[in-house]
Structures are given as structure tokens and as C-alpha cells.
Amino acid sequence: MSQKELIKTVDLIKTYRTEEIETLAVNKVNFTVYEGEFVAIMGPSGCGKSTLLNIIGMIDSPTGGEYFFNDIEISKFSEKQRANLRKHNIGFIFQSFNLIDELTVYENVELPLIYQKISATERKERTLKALDQMNMTHRKNHFPQQLSGGQQQRVAVARAIVADPKLILADEPTGNLDSEHGEEVMDILTELNDKGTTIVMVTHSPSFADYAQRVVHLFDGNIVTENMKEKFRV
């Protein structure tokens, strides 16, 4: 394992404010992920794991503290700066797949490359390669609604890896899948990790967390335990 820090948060805070109450979703979290790691985040509903993942994925900004991505402090970045950093470095996988219904499988996977302004020839090559990796080439002209849940998630994974990101963030990627398809997705993630992609995954399932090298437990916005896989298994 490389010891280079890819993600580092220092006293990270996220609060949500409504008219009457203030909710502390992430409370002074210090969290580090090294390059090439596979980290699982666990915890009960509402403990702040998705919020933490969203901040790590730069689709939300923290209220306080510092966030270093690849040694760059980005907590004060504008949405535009974050978008730019995000599209070149991070791939996302969601529980509800989040495919665009109006686009075909091929077009969904191709989308990140379009926003990276990659040439049409290269886009085609990389899209087909990603689909092939996920065994979805034969479904490339289908629309998401025509696929099973497992297939949709494979398309989502293809889209997450097509731009060759350093980091893949998976928010309960198996949550909407049966165990067979869930395991299939976990195998794919493990394979990607073996090839060097850093993975941070939020999950409820201890058995799927088992695929990770390290498990972080969150409770009320705080990290309560942090176990290396070996220790956790003991």
C-alpha cells in the first residue's frame, strides 16, 4: 500500500440549518484515505456517512474544517473549481444507480467524457472499453428502464470508471440489488481496487464491508472506530 495521502480531512464540519434547528451532520471528522486503499464507511441511518461521502466527492461543501485532496486544500473552492477537479479525478456509484433515463446505456457511459471535451473517436473507444469491462456491450443501445437493477448498476460502474478516475466513491452501491448482483458489483470494485483505483464505499452491510481493507464507523457525525481489515476480522 502506498502511503501517499489522497484524501485528508481535518476537523471537518457540516451543519444543516433550518429556521428552527441546526443539525450537525459531520462533527470535526479527521479522516485520511491513502492512494490505492479500499475503505468502507458504516454506521446507522442519519449518522452522516452520505454527507461525508458527498463532501469527499466534492458534490457538497463543508461548513468548517479543512479538506485536502491530493494535497490541495479545497474546502473553500468554488463549485466551478470543484467541478473541474471532480470530473478529472472522481467516479461515482449510487445506490439508486442515477442513470439518465432519456439517454441510452452507451450515452450514459459516454457522458463524463463529453464534459471532459474528449474527441469523438477516443470517446467511442473508451466507452466501448468500459462497457466491455462490465459485460454490457450487448445492451449499449438500451435505455436504463429496459435493464435489471444489476445491469443498471454495472452501467453506472462503467460510467464511473470510463474517465479513469483516481478515486471511486460508492454510496451503498449494493443497496438496491439482490445478494447475487450485490456480490457481482463488489467483485468489480475489488478488481478495480486491485488495479490501483482508490475506493471509498458507504454501506450498511457488514458482509460487503468485508471487501474493504479498512472500515470506518460513524455515529452522530463522529468517527467512533476505525479498523483495518485484518484487525476487524480477528
Place this chain on the structure above:
Amino acid sequence: MFKNYLKIAIRNLSKQKIFTLINIFGLTIGITSAILILLWIRYELNYDHFHAKLQQIYRVVTHYGDSKVPTSPGPMAATLKSTIPEVIDATRFKGDRVVLQYGEKSVRLRGLNAEPGFFDIFTFPVIKGEPKVALDDPSSIVLTETSASRLFGDEDPIGKVVKMNNKWDLKIGGIIADAPENSSPPLQFEYLFPFKVYYFWRDPDDWMKNSDYQTWVMLNPESDYTIVNQKIEKIFRPHLPDSKLSYVLQPFKEIHLQPNTTRWDGPHGDIKYVIIFSVLALLMIFIACLNYMSLSTARSISRSKEIGIRKVVGATRTQLINQHYFESFLLVWISFAIAMIMVKLSLPMFNSIAGTKFMLPFAEPKFMAILFGLFLSVGFLAGTYPSLILSSIKINQNLTNSIFSSQRGKGYSFRKYLVIFQFTVTILVAISTIAIYQQLSFIRNKKLGYNPENLVYFNIGDNCPEESYNSLKNELLGIPTIASVGSSYQIPTELDFYSNVNWRQNEQDMSQAMAIFEVDENFLPTYGMEIISGKNFHKAKDDWSDCSFIINEKAAEIMKFDNSIGQPIKAYEWTGKIVGVVKNFHFENLHEEIKPMIFVYHPVNLLVTARIVRENMPETLKKIEQITKKHYPENPFEYHFFDQELEGLYRKEIKTSEIFTSFTIITILISLLGLYGMISYVTEQKTKEIGIRKVHGADVFSILLLLNKDYLIGVAIAFMIACPIAFLAIDAWLQNFAYRTEIRWLVFALVGLSVLIIALLTVSRQAVKAAMANPVEALKYE
């Protein structure tokens, strides 16, 4: 990227069919209407623009206190040109009507007796011959293309000889183009005849005689006409030291839309209508765009996922804004294309309502530029707000349905205001339309002080001998369906002879300009005018030194005699005594208050009016024609119904109101369509909420109340905003009329109630569907 935008736009539009149809339909109707209105505005603004020097041309208008007439003394033109440096040219002319005969054909034409300089100021392309030379030769006449073809058909008219008024032979010296349809009445004519002829029987260079010439001048392009007006005052005063008149220049370009001598210039436009129509066109486009804005942002909930995903995979906000602009422009482009077809198809119908002959001027770069500008404006207007709203949705909110997620979606309060705005516009426009309709029908049905129906009049020519007229009259009265026959120089709607009337009051000389109307003793009974004191004219000896006058109540009020009957007065060149006072009657259109007027007795006049019985009308008309032709074989017989002429006073107004009403109905429709789309969408969004409420015991009524509450409040607020605006706008418009209908509160109440019912029906149609359904259906919905 473009391909991707196009693909997703097309798929989105075809997926959301109702949304797409409502938007395309609304935008298409809005754009079609706006283009039609644009054509109408263009037509109105281009009045008289075919005169190359329009900007430099002015007409001299005589002001008599409150009255204004576009005529002036004969020497005015030459004097202005020779003494005021800013006046680079001036000409005069006077209107006339003649009968021209060529072989068997004879036609009655309306024309101008004009000087050769006429062509130096006005632009009438020469078709044949030398019109300018012809206007210098009293034995020549110039015809317009249409008159020439009426008289000569396909023959070449140049050099041919025609007979004028069965007396004079004239040769055709030139043919000029007809004035275009959008030419002001003073320059609408069918022939031009040399002005010189006036030197044979009146002295057109005498300041004191005959101020019935039109004087037109052309100023230096840099001149300020208000300064020229000051100079005119100094110049004419030595010639007319006691005159109470003043002479003022009126820009030619203002004659159509800002007329100040209304009655003389016939039906004209009004800048107010141009402004009202421009506002209406903008309003229609705006409402169609609002529909798009509100429906698009309402859809932000269903599109938020797509937007979120795009952001996650790297789309910047600018890219998302561009994508939504692309969609808006695509929709606007489709609507524009359909609108162009609609304009083409609806032009014939529009032309028949407006009484115009519009065509789509695609070859005109200015028009095309305006269309392109309209396309861009509509695209940006419709697209900007949804683009900004949709692209600003936060990612985590889209994808994770976090605590910020709301059934209301982005732009909720904005949409609430839009709905109120649309209700306001609907109420405002509906009230205004009804009020305009009421006023115009009030005018049409207003008692005029005489009976305008069943009156037929025709021209028997100038200088008809009294015996000949008496014999005609007696024969006409022999027709059983003719009740009475009278003669007059003009008909009441065309009264255009104003002159000073002088009388003495308390040892003082008094004077006032009044309308003067030459009639015989049968005119007042024929028109059903009521004499309230004194008596009608009676057949008197033809002694012009001792005339009889009948004045109207208004004139009597001004003259302030204890008893008007028998009082000596002078009107124009006639002196005599007042024999009667007639009850006030409307001889101008109802924009004007009744003014003082005076009837002067004249046993034979140009026009004969017969009151006929409605039965057997064609037979009666045929007999009138036979008898008249027997008496005046050289005169072409043309009859007119007086009530139709009367309606002509309001024709332009009626046409304008018909166009206005058509477009306001369309505006209301677009607005309601948008509301329907909006309400349907919002109700659909609430399906889950309805399901949950029903599971917990809500009944249908409470659900209907829940869904209708917002719209009830919306209509109430809109009603409160619209009523005062509508009241003020209608009141301001009614000020144009001297006689006006009342603004009735009932109209306001009915419009408010109708809009409320329409809104409630729309909401309830959706709401009942949702409320009656099995709750599980609603819950499954998500």
C-alpha cells in the same frame, strides 16, 4: 456536445408530451398573434410614408378657439414661401367632385384642384404623360390609374378628351399612380385638376375671401416648425388684422395617428391604439414565455436527477445553462416555424376583419430583422429563468433526496407570483374588452337627435335649376314608398363648412365660428329633426339679402338671446333672421360634444335625401333611379344609405375593436392554457401527499380544499390588483368620447367570478381524479 443537447432535448420534449404541446401551442399562438399585430402596427406607422419628403411636409391648420380646420386663405401658400426662409416650397389645393364622361361611360370622381407645385412636394409616380404640365393647363386633367381604367378600360387615355360635368371638354394630360391604401384622406383622390380654374370665378389670392383652400408647405430639413409657426403669426396678421383665427403648421407624419382636425380627415388611426396593440403583442409573447418558464421550473423536480448526474460526471453550470437554453431555443424555433405557417393561413381572415390587404413582407430586410429579433427575444425570455433555476439545483439534493428535497421544487414562490400575474392579466384584459365592447355598442345605439334609418341620398349635381328640382321632388313623392324628400348641400356626417357667425348682444358685436348647413324646407322633417321653438323654413322668394336661419340649442345657448326667434344675424356672407331653434343633434361623431351650428335656407342643393319605407326597397330604389335619370340623364346615379355612412364614422374604431377583441380572447386562452398546465403539474406532484392524507383519513372535500386554496387566494389577489388598473385604463380610454357608457361594477364581478370558476374547475378536474383514486395508487406513484 451539440448532438448530445439535441438528443436529450428531443427525447425530453417527446417524453413530456403535455408539457411540450402546451408550450408549443402557447408560443405558436403568441408568436402568430404578435406577428399579425406587428403587421398591423407596421401598416399604421407607415401611413403616408410613400411620400419621399414626408418628414419635411406640413399642413396649415386654422385654429378658431377650440375648433381646428385644415383650410386656410388662398394667398397663404405663396406668402409663406416668399417670406419665411425655412419654407422651401408651398402649394395649395381644394377638394371637389366632378362627373367625367367618355363616350357612353360616365363616372363620378372625388379629386383635388391643385397647382403644378403639388408634384414638387408629394410623391405620386407618373405612369404616363406629363401630369405637372397638365396641372398648368385648365383644359387638361390628370387621372389616377384606377380612374383611368374605369373610364378608358384598356385604351391609352393620354390625349383623349372627356366631358366634365356635362359642360367642359378636357384632355387627359397625365396618369399617376394611385395613392396606397395607407394614405391619409386629404391625399386620397381620383383625379387632379388645375387650380388655375379658380381664377375664373373666385379670387384665390384674396385674403378676405374663401378660406377653404388647403395649404401645404415643405420646410428645410433642419427647420423647427414651432419657430415657423411664430413667424406665420407675424406674417398673416397685417392681412387679417381683426381675425380671431390663428394658423399653425401640423406635421404631415402626425396626421394619421395624431390628428387634431379629426372630422375633416375622415376615419383615421390613433397612436393610442398603436401603443395598446404593441402592449398587447408584448403581453401575449410574455404570457406564452411565462407559461414556458413556470412549467419548466415546475418540472425541475423530475429533471433534478438528470441535472445532478450531469454535474457529478463533470458538467459545469455554464454547460447546463447552455443545455437548457438549447432546449428553449429548440422549442421556440419549432413554435416559430409553425407560427409562420399559421400567419400565412390566418392572414386572409385577419385581412377581412381588419379591412386590410397585408402580405408577409419577407423581402423586407427590416421586417426579417424584427422577426429574428423576436425569435432571439422569445428564446432568451423563455429560456433564461428555467436555465438559471435548473442549473442551480444542488447535486446532493438531486441525487440523494436529502433534507432539502421538497415536493415544491425550485422556483416555487416565483411560480406562485406567475400564477397571480396570469390571473391578473386575464382579469384585466377581459374587463377591458367587455368595456370597449360596451362603449362601442353604446355609441352605435345612441339616439342622435334625428332618425338616421331608411334614408337614401344621391347627388343631383351643382347648379340644378329650382323648377327642375321641384319637378323631380314631386315625382319622387309620387312613389308610395317614399315618405318625404329634402335637399341639402351636405349630409349631417360630412358637415365641413365652418364660418364666423355675427350677432349683437347688449349693444356689443359678438362673433363665433359655427358649422353652417344649407338645406331646403323639407330637410328637417325628412331627417326627423325636432324644432323646439319658432318654425321650420318655408318656401320663400329667392332673396339672398334676407335669409332665414334655424340654429341649434347649443348656438342659442351661446348667443344668449331672451328669445332667439326674429333676431338678426350674419353667417358667412348671408344676413337674415332666426326663424327657429332645432333640438341639438349629433352631426359629428360621438368623440365630439355637440357644437353650435346653423341651418341656412337654400331651396335647391347638391344632395337629395328621401325617407323611404323599408318594404319593397329594391323596387323603390329602381324607381328613384328611373326618375332621377330622366331629369338628369348626364349625371351618373349613385345612391347611398345614410345609416351606412354614419357607421363609416366608427368603421375604423369598430374594426380596431374587433381586432383587439380577437387578440384579447387569444391572450386569455394562452393564459388559461398555462394555468391549466401549471395546475395539472402541481396536482400531479401532490399525488403522494394526497395518498398519505387519505390513508390518514382525509375526505375528498378536504383534499379539494387543500388543492384549491392556493388558487382561490391567487384569484382574489389578482382580482384586487386588476380591478383598479382596469378601472383607470378604461376611464382614461373613455375620456376620448364626449358621450360614454358607465363602468359597471357588475362587469368586474362577473369577470372575477368567471376566472375563479375556470381556475377551480381546472384544479378540481385533476384533484377529484387524485382524491377519488385508491390511496395505494398515489403512494405507489413514487
